[in-house]
Amino acid sequence: MHLSDLFSNIKLNEPMKNHTSFKVGGNADIFIEPENVRELTEFIRYAKDNNIPYYIIGNGTNLLVSDYGISGAVIKLGEKISSIQVVEDRIIAQCGAKLPEVAKVAMANSLSGLEFASGIPGSIGGAVAMNAGAYGHEMKDVIETVEVLDGNLEYKVVQNKEMEFGYRKSAVWKNNYIVLGSTFKLKKGSKSEIVSLMDNYTKERQSKQPLDMPSAGSVFKRPEGYYTGKLIEDAGLRGMSIGGAQVSEKHCGFIVNKGGATARDIYNLIKHIQKTIYERFGVELETEVKLIGKFE
Ligand SMILES: Cc1cc2nc3c(=O)[nH]c(=O)nc-3n(C[C@H](O)[C@H](O)[C@H](O)COP(=O)(O)OP(=O)(O)OC[C@H]3O[C@@H](n4cnc5c(N)ncnc54)[C@H](O)[C@@H]3O)c2cc1C
Structure with missing residues (x-):
């Protein structure tokens, strides 16, 4: 049986330069973009059973992949798992949602706290893992909880303080977490102020980067x-x-x-x-x- 009979959205020898913002990198032996969390879990089980090493990526905006490529599997958590929900002053976003999109949803709902993130081109999974930040703010300032699969593929909801956030780091690597999503606790604010702060950050980036x-x-x-x-x-x-x-x-x-x-x-x-x-x-x-x- 072929891998493509078992899983959807699977490719062999996929050039990683198509999935990284540096636009470089050799081929991944196996490349999969799971449809949902169930397929993600099934694929990882399959990889473990067959001794296939795997690497999780989000939007590939913080990666340098070797020209020799990646032996094993790359699992991209992207558009397929990217819902964004607003519940009062909280936003619940899945790992594949892009940070600028989530910041836009916050703005549209007059929720303040994610303005700093509107120009960071990563996914929620990558931004939580990296504790991405800019202009004196970091993801950890707005994260309430993080949904993860742990190293044994058990689903867990991890509280902010258990994530051990530091400067561009978190417990993700140490605990072998896969980030499935995160809940952000924001503050009701003035939409025009949020828009104006985001515009300033955008101008700042455009002029300096x-x-x-x-x-x-x-x-x-x-x-x-x-x-x-x-x-x-x-x-x-x-x-x-x-x-x-x-x-x-x-x-x-x-x-x-x-x-x-x-x-x-x-x-x-x-x-x-x-x-x-x-x-x-x-x-x-x-x-x-x-x-x-x-x-x-
Ligand atoms: C133009 C530009 C501007 C940038 N500006 C900033 C900035 O202001 N501040 C900043 O902090 N960063 C910045 N970055 C870097 C980058 O966007 C962030 O680090 C971002 O958080 C990475 O997210 P990603 O989805 O692209 O992660 P990737 O690059 O795909 O992965 C990064 C790391 O996170 C891990 N990871 C990804 N998804 C998951 C997941 N679901 N579960 C577990 N681990 C996961 C990967 O294994 C990898 O180790 C910038 C990048 C660019 C290109």
Whole structure:
């Protein structure tokens, strides 16, 4: 029996460059976008029974996938599992819903708290896992509970404080959680104020970030006491290229694919930046972007 007889939306040798915002990455042996949580659970059971490693992705906006691809399965939690519900001052969103969409629903219902997230291009699953944030706010400020499947595929509702949110991190990796959705507790506000705050954030992003080029946002975490972009700029690396990968001219914290970049180009540029910043300033830059597959 073929895998495609058992599961819907399954593809073999699927190019990951089609599923990442960097637009790079080799093939995933198996690529599945489950129809619903039942199919997700069944596929993972199948993968475990057959010793197939699997990797969960959302919108692929924080990923660098190797040119050699991914051996095993990639499970994309996207549009199929993406409902958004409003109940009074709460929004209940499934993992595949996109953060800007959820922020828009909040705005349409005069609910304040998610304005900061309107320009973060991830899914709810990815944003909860990463504790995405901007402009002094983070997902953890508005998350009430998170629905997950744990490592034994048991469904759980996890309270905010049990998620161990920190700067771009959460208990997702440690506890092997798959985020199925999240409930956000927001505040009733003035729609015009919400709209105006979102507009300001959008203008700020448009003026400072290279939104017209493929990237994964800020490549590195902010080291305490420094601004990554400034360190990179002060080291004279603005605009530096390796192959098709370039330190953005517009925002030195971003690496952009200026056309034809390989994952190796991006990886080599990351290593070069880390080495230079360490040599010049003694600061270790840690990647915020998640690297998947073989690079060394
Ligand atoms: C132009 C641009 C601007 C950006 N601006 C910001 C910003 O202001 N602030 C910010 O924090 N980030 C920013 N990002 C980065 C990125 O959008 C966020 O990290 C986002 O939260 C990632 O979500 P995703 O769905 O794309 O996750 P992916 O990139 O698909 O995955 C990221 C990680 O989350 C895990 N994951 C994804 N879904 C699930 C799930 N359902 N359950 C368990 N684990 C899961 C993956 O395994 C992976 O480890 C930006 C990116 C771009 C391209």
